Amino acid sequence: MPPFDVPEGDPFGPHNLPYGVFSLPGEDSAPRVGVRLGDHVLDAGAAALALGSPYASLLARPTLNPLLAAGRTAWSDVRRALTAWVSVPSHRETIEPLFHPLSSVTLHLPFEVADYVDFYASENHARNVGRMFRPDAADSLTPNWKHLPIGYHGRSGTVVVSGTDVVRPSGQRKAPTDAAPVFGPSVRLDIEAEVGFVVGVPSAMGSPVGLSDFREHVFGLCLLNDWSARDIQAWEYVPLGPFLGKSFATSVSAWITPLDALDEARVAPPERTHELLPYLDDAAEEPGGFDLRISVSLNGHVISEPPFSTMYWTAAQQLAHMTVNGASLRTGDLYGSGTVSGPTERERGSLLELTWNGRDVLELPDGKRTFLENGDVVTLSAWAPGADGSHVGLGEVTGRVVAG
Structure with missing residues (x-):
């Protein structure tokens, strides 16, 4: 099933979009920030780069900490952008290749715990x-x-x-x-x-x-x-x-x-x-x-x-x-x-x-x-x-x- 075709009622639809950190199979795959949509994960950093987001540098990281530190304005801006990327049809061709099935990735501790x-x-x-x-x-x-x-x-x-x-x-x-x-x-x-x-x-x-x-x-x-x-x-x-x-x-x-x-x-x-x-x-x-x-x-x-x-x-x-x-x-x-x-x-x-x-x-x-x-x-x-x-x-x- 294409990543955009999330079944109606899925608790991980475009209204949710939680953040995580994942890596792909292979020794050279570095952890990267991802956003969950249904049973897929979007490479958020790659999507931000492809669509010219000013927040690409926060998302192209191996941990959520830079985004966490950026503050509420950045959090809201990034969330609005992500919602548009996964919802607006004109973005599909650009970001569809940047989705990966959850079953194919390794999930990591999403942030470095301070205290x-x-x-x-x-x-x-x-x-x-x-x-x-x-x-x-x-x-x-x-x-x-x-x-x-x-x-x-x-x-x-x-x-x-x-x-x-x-x-x-x-x-x-x-x-x-x-x-x-x-x-x-x-x-x-x-x-x-x-x-x-x-x-x-x-x-x-x-x-x-x-x-x-x-x-x-x-x-x-x-x-x-x-x-x-x-x-x-x-x-x-x-x-x-x-x-x-x-x-x-x-x-x-x-x-x-x-x-x-x-x-x-x-x-x-x-x-x-x-x-x-x-x-x-x-x-x-x-x-x-x-x-x-x-x-x-x-x-x-x-x-x-x-x-x-x-x-x-x-x-x-x-x-x-x-x-x-x-x-x-x-x-x-x-x-x-x-x-x-x-x-x-x-x-x-x-x-x-x-x-x-x-x-x-x-x-x-x-x-x-x-x-x-x-x-x-x-x-x-x-x-x-x-x-x-x-x-x-x-x-x-x-x-x-x-x-x-």
């Missing part, structure tokens, strides 16, 4: 965790949870593109009944279904980024799986938080969806129950939530469908909070939403919650699970509502667990 921050923004997830580990507490949330977006700094060097195998991590672990810690492979390997936000324009150190500047700095979003070794994490995290139990791998999609493709998916966040400090008060801002419908599959079987619209803290609030102390942003910064979980059992975004810390066995057609086994393949997929009833697809993120 990585992971948040904890789902009230449903936080309450579930609180009920599991603090069952006698008067409130399942910690006292600070409704006042600020809780987060921690992760390890950017182990952010990997979808399709990369995840090696089961080893480390110290100690069950409550053990006399002493032991060392070995994690036996409670888990997932966290998340959404990642990609920063384009940097900020100066000492200059906080306000809520209204979210669109000036954040280029787009992607699905993210923050793999977690629950047994390693449980032993190490007091008092400084996640470390080796989280830093071994974080998988992201090969496709970054620009914010402009998701305008129709903007929704108000859940009603806030506590008064917010001014730098987090978004009552007068545009709706900060996104109506993303996520599916989590284990070995091809859907086990959860977490709704991102239920997230208490928005991406704009997270950006404001992580810079309010004067911390700077860098091009390629990535921050994760934290596990996305809804109010029902079918909407929980981690095995920790789905099995209630291993108490309840998850029944699958190919076997039983509490946590992940070697050979298991986890895939996150999602879509968002678009204009005129369309669907905007997010690139999936998948990973297979292999023995260490």
Whole structure:
């Protein structure tokens, strides 16, 4: 099928156009920026050169970082141009040879990750965790949870593109009944279904980024799986938080969806129950939530469908909070939403919650699970509502667990 003949209703039609980086078969093929249309990818740099775009130098690169750093005006101009190139018949003869079937290319990590921050923004997830580990507490949330977006700094060097195998991590672990810690492979390997936000324009150190500047700095979003070794994490995290139990791998999609493709998916966040400090008060801002419908599959079987619209803290609030102390942003910064979980059992975004810390066995057609086994393949997929009833697809993120 010709690349322009995208079937009606395809979630990767001209209304979407997510960005990635790909290479063609052959040792001499260099990575290059691509834009997805249906089941093809357009060589964006080559198209820009062929059509005389002033942004050709930003697109003829092996990474998205130059485009990310160029800013909102460039992002909007490039998106308008790409939409015209794939939609206007007069461009077809020029750019049709620059399309490649997705099945014939290799996809790469689309941007160089600068810093990585992971948040904890789902009230449903936080309450579930609180009920599991603090069952006698008067409130399942910690006292600070409704006042600020809780987060921690992760390890950017182990952010990997979808399709990369995840090696089961080893480390110290100690069950409550053990006399002493032991060392070995994690036996409670888990997932966290998340959404990642990609920063384009940097900020100066000492200059906080306000809520209204979210669109000036954040280029787009992607699905993210923050793999977690629950047994390693449980032993190490007091008092400084996640470390080796989280830093071994974080998988992201090969496709970054620009914010402009998701305008129709903007929704108000859940009603806030506590008064917010001014730098987090978004009552007068545009709706900060996104109506993303996520599916989590284990070995091809859907086990959860977490709704991102239920997230208490928005991406704009997270950006404001992580810079309010004067911390700077860098091009390629990535921050994760934290596990996305809804109010029902079918909407929980981690095995920790789905099995209630291993108490309840998850029944699958190919076997039983509490946590992940070697050979298991986890895939996150999602879509968002678009204009005129369309669907905007997010690139999936998948990973297979292999023995260490």
